[in-house]
Each structure stands twice: as C-alpha cells, then as structure tokens.
Amino acid sequence: MASPILITGAGGDVGSVSKTIINMLIEAKRPVRAFVRKEDERAQALRQLGVEVLVGDLLNIADVAAALKGCRRVYFSMSLNPYYTDATILMAAAARAQGDIEVFVNISEFEQSYMNFARMTAHREARREWLGGLVTDWSPQQRAHWSSEQALNWSGLPVVHVRATMFVENPILAWFPLKQLMGAGELHLPFGNKKIAPIAAYDVAEVCAKILADPTGHVSKTYELTGPAAKDMKGFAEDYAATLGKPVSYVPQDLEAWIDAYINGALAARIPHTAEHLGIITRLAASGRYEGVTGELEQLLGRAPKDFRWALERSPRVRAARADA
DSSP, rough: SSSOOOOOTTTTTOOOOHHHHHHHHTTTTEEEEEESSSSSSHHHHHTTTTTTEEETTOOOOOHHHHHHHOOOOOEEOOOOTTTTHHHHHHHHHHHHHHOOOOOOEEEEEEEGOOHHHHHHSSSSHHHHHTTTSSSSSOOOOHHHHHHHHHHHHTTTEEEEEEEEOTTTTTTHHHHHTTTHHTSEEEEEEEEETTTOOBBBBHHHHHHHHHHOOOTTTTTTEEEOOOOOOOOOOOOOOOOHHHHHTTEEEEOOHHHHHHHIIIIIIIIIOHHHHHHHHHHHHHHHHHHHTOOOOHHHHHHSSSSSOHHHHHHHTTTTHHHHHHHHO
C-alpha cells in the first residue's frame, strides 16, 4: 500500500489514541500522514518517527482537502470542541470529493449506543428516569458525536464507528483524584457503589490500527468497546494502591459538590465546553450508565482488554505524580 494513512488529532492529549495508532502503524511499516493543529515539539517528534506531518485546521476545508490528498484510509479524531460536527462534515465532504476512500474510521463515544432517537426525544421526566435521575440532557459534545455519526452514515463513505467507553486516562480517573491519592491516600470520587468498566486508550488504538491496516470485513460496522470488567470504587482503590505503592481507601463524595470543585474549578472558566461534557459523564457514571461490558474488543483482537491497573501504571499524569511524590 503506497498511499499514506491519514491520522487526525495527532497532537492530542487525553489517551493519546492518535499518537499510539501512529506508533503501531509505523512499527508495522505503514506510511502515515499526521494532521496536526500547530507546529510544535510534538509535530517535530512525529517527523523523527518518519511520519509525514501536515499542519492545518480541521475547520478549514482547504486544509482538510490538502491533508487528505493521496490518502485512501482515514482515522478521524478531534479533541472536545464546540465545532466538532462541523469538522466531521468537512472531512466527509473532502473524502467524498476525492472519491477513492477505502475506509473512514470514526472514533466515537460509548454513549452513542443508547442515544437513540426515541430516548433523545422522550419527555424530560422520561429521560430523567431512564438516566437514573441525575441527567436529563446529553452534553453538547455527546450531541455533536450523535450528529456526526448520522452525517457519516448518510455520506455513503466506507465508515467504521468505534465507540469507546470512559478511558482510564480520562481526567476523572487519572487527573482529578491524584492530589488526594498522593496526599491522604484517599480516592475521592462521587460514584457511590456504582461500577464502571473503563478502557485503556492503548486498546482503542490497537483496534483502530488493525482496521486501518486491513479494512476487510469492517466497513459499515459499529464497535462498542469497554474494559475487561466492571468494578466498584473499592475495587479501583486497590488498583490505585498497587500502582502508587501505598494504601488507598475510597471516600465517596457528593456528586454536585465534586463536579463543582474538581471539574468546574479547573476547567469551566477556560474551556466550558469540556467542563460541561465531563460533568455529564460524571453524572452518567454515578447513575450506573457505564457498568456494561461488551466483550467486543476481545473478539476483534483475540485477547482480553488491558486492565485498569495496566493502563494506570502507564498514565503520564500518574507517572508524573509518583515522580513528584
């Protein structure tokens, strides 16, 4: 395959799925083109790996078309953004105009598996009841992913949707709790006795890299990926303890107070779109909406998903916290 594989979002942070995909494809000796937002040390690091780097804006159709030119396989990702749907449609328009796309891998969200039209248009009280009484409306980012999936399905492109549940590397699990974990040895999260099954970003990247390397049998499929098992917070406290090398106990927190202190306090003034999204994810987790385990990753990769402890040990933020301790 002479044409490069286009990877967007290659300069991203949380999970670093795009960068992990690039590393996997380069290791497999596949040509890669990375589309990044700005010229910086991350772009230079990609070049040193042998990656072709194009700098541009996913909201500029000229930049998008230039990045796509000559590529037949695409991985589409964009960080949380109020204009996410716009970027998806622009990429789809450029792909349709080019006309020779073999696969368009769209990284989506696990919430899409239950954001069907009937539930989204139900009466407010019905939505509240179904979501556990803590949420009545999806976040703007979740609605953007829903709209993006609809647009891609209508586009006629050879699309594969990869819906991943909460990442281990999400700030909710790998950033906000660290101060109390490192100081008092306490896990402060507002999930009560609910369970979650977070997934390692590495696993999501391996699924996407596998599809990009060989799309046969994947086009028009939707995959819903979770971690290997759903555990409550006491179980996760044991994982934090093993990773940090110190005793950790779970101390349940009030839901709205935690969101206000950790999410809004850190993000609401600077990036309100991200703060609102993370707040809704927290409420969904607290209502039990991430307890499901699908087993689809094991079917796709022929192995069990990496567990929470494995991913936590490799989290850059956790490693930095341990180094500073």
